[in-house]
Amino acid sequence: MEEVKVDLGIHSYPIYISPGSIGYLGEWLSQADFSTRTLVVSDTTVGPLYGETVVASLQANGFAAELVCVAAGEASKCLTAAEKIYTQAILAGLDRKSTIIALGGGVVGDLAGFAAATYLRGVPFIQVPTTLLAQVDSSVGGKVAVDHILGKNLIGAFYQPKLVVIDPAVLETLPDRELKAGLAEVVKHGVIADNDFFAFLNDNSPAILAKDPAVLSRIIRRNCEIKASVVEQDEREANLRMILNFGHTIGHAIEAGAGFERYRHGEAIAIGMHGAALLSRYLGLCREDTVLALKNTLLRFGLPVQSSECRAEQLLSFIERDKKNISGSINWVLLEDIGRVTIRSDVPADLVKRVLTEITGI
Numbered sequence: 173m174e175e176v177k178v179d180l181g182i183h184s185y186p187i188y189i190s191p192g193s194i195g196y197l198g199e200w201l202s203q204a205d206f207s208t209r210t211l212v213v214s215d216t217t218v219g220p221l222y223g224e225t226v227v228a229s230l231q232a233n234g235f236a237a238e239l240v241c242v243a244a245g246e247a248s249k250c251l252t253a254a255e256k257i258y259t260q261a262i263l264a265g266l267d268r269k270s271t272i273i274a275l276g277g278g279v280v281g282d283l284a285g286f287a288a289a290t291y292l293r294g295v296p297f298i299q300v301p302t303t304l305l306a307q308v309d310s311s312v313g314g315k316v317a318v319d320h321i322l323g324k325n326l327i328g329a330f331y332q333p334k335l336v337v338i339d340p341a342v343l344e345t346l347p348d349r350e351l352k353a354g355l356a357e358v359v360k361h362g363v364i365a366d367n368d369f370f371a372f373l374n375d376n377s378p379a380i381l382a383k384d385p386a387v388l389s390r391i392i393r394r395n396c397e398i399k400a401s402v403v404e405q406d407e408r409e410a411n412l413r414m415i416l417n418f419g420h421t422i423g424h425a426i427e428a429g430a431g432f433e434r435y436r437h438g439e440a441i442a443i444g445m446h447g448a449a450l451l452s453r454y455l456g457l458c459r460e461d462t463v464l465a466l467k468n469t470l471l472r473f474g475l476p477v478q479s480s481e482c483r484a485e486q487l488l489s490f491i492e493r494d495k496k497n498i499s500g501s502i503n504w505v506l507l508e509d510i511g512r513v514t515i516r517s518d519v520p521a522d523l524v525k526r527v528l529t530e531i532t533g534i
């Protein structure tokens with residue numbers, strides 16, 4: 173089994189990466205001081221696939237585990253779904269030492285984490301991510317949230333899990349579209365922090381798209397290391413952590429502007445990264461071939477780089493509500509080279525408009 177540590181003082185936790193690991197969850201949790209009552213939160217696709225394995229592992233180790241499933245999809249990242257989890261937690265008698273376990277993709281992780289952060293003012297939270305996106309990004313770092321109609325992840329908290337259990341074998345059932353969406357965040361990590369890893373992705377694209385287990389495990393581990401390192405230096409996004417948001421200023425606006433269901437998060441982020449790269453180019457921060465290297469990598473992984481679903485004006489109103497903005501000024505994460513980004517708040521509005529028009533075609 174591989175292990176990556178997230179070093180956050182008293183909030184430190186391990187990430188275990190191993191095929192078959194979802195069957196060991198009960199054993200690992202029984203070694204800590206948690207109450208026996210526990211709630212597994214999943215969705216209507218993942219619950220039927222892997223819920224029984226997880227619940228059986230918990231029950232075999234003395235836990236009274238219950239499974240609650242929300243509808244699969246981004247629409248479940250809402251307060252109504254959180255309320256459903258609170259109700260199940262109360263009915264199941266969860267106390268302050270009970271765990272809430274997220275078994276699913278980023279939607280389930282963000283939602284269950286939000287419920288765990290707020291139920292009884294906070295109960296222990298465990299991440300068992302089942303999409304590539306969740307295994308390389310959302311299960312690590314403690315951002316938990318639900319969406320608001322006026323913007324993405326606007327209601328949330330920083331709430332670290334106690335443990336992350338990654339089972340790469342569950343990716344066997346992951347649809348190709350979801351694999352590709354996860355690859356957008358994988359590419360992002362290469363772009364912001366590791367140009368050798370970015371080259372590795374391009375050199376191994378056929379194996380990655382064919383879900384080669386050894387290559388995927390290597391990718392998962394490297395992504396967890398990159399993300400852990402950034403979060404360890406700036407847990408609450410005072411400065412450095414903003415780099416993990418590369419592509420998200422435009423990407424989140426596209427998700428919200430297109431009504432949250434049209435694009436997978438990773439797809440919107442792919443378009444957003446391309447937009448951020450163009451903006452960087454127009455500001456003279458990076459070369460044209462750097463923009464092309466990113467664009468071609470995204471296209472190689474079957475990801476979109478443009479969207480005709482939203483209007484530039486509409487995207488601007490969402491961008492103005494971005495969480496990185498302070499006192500009305502927009503903090504942009506911009507590209508200098510593959511492996512190096514910078515944060516700038518002095519980007520002229522006409523350049524932003526030019527890029528939004530270019531990537532939306534409107």
Ligand SMILES: NC(=O)c1ccc[n+]([C@@H]2O[C@H](COP(=O)([O-])OP(=O)(O)OC[C@H]3O[C@@H](n4cnc5c(N)ncnc54)[C@H](O)[C@@H]3O)[C@@H](O)[C@H]2O)c1
Pocket residue numbers: 215216217218221244245246249276277278279280282302303304305306309310311312313314315316325342343344345346347350353354357436437438
């Ligand atoms: N907290 C963070 O740091 C962070 C980071 C990145 C993204 N996110 C959030 O994550 C969400 C996107 O996550 P996602 O892309 O995992 O989407 P998702 O959770 O909606 O999962 C995608 C689809 O795959 C299905 N699925 C999941 N695992 C499966 C498996 N093993 N086999 C078959 N089907 C499976 C799900 O049921 C769902 O239909 C967005 O809301 C985004 O904002 C959060």
Ligand SMILES: O=C(O)C(=O)C[C@@H](O)[C@H](O)[C@H](O)COP(=O)(O)O
Pocket residue numbers: 309312313315324325357409413416417420495
């Ligand atoms: O962990 C982070 O920090 C990130 O920004 C990771 C992103 O991939 C993720 O989509 C995150 O949920 C975005 O957070 P937000 O603060 O911009 O809502």
Ligand SMILES: [Zn+2]
Pocket residue numbers: 309357420437441
């Ligand atoms: Zn993201």
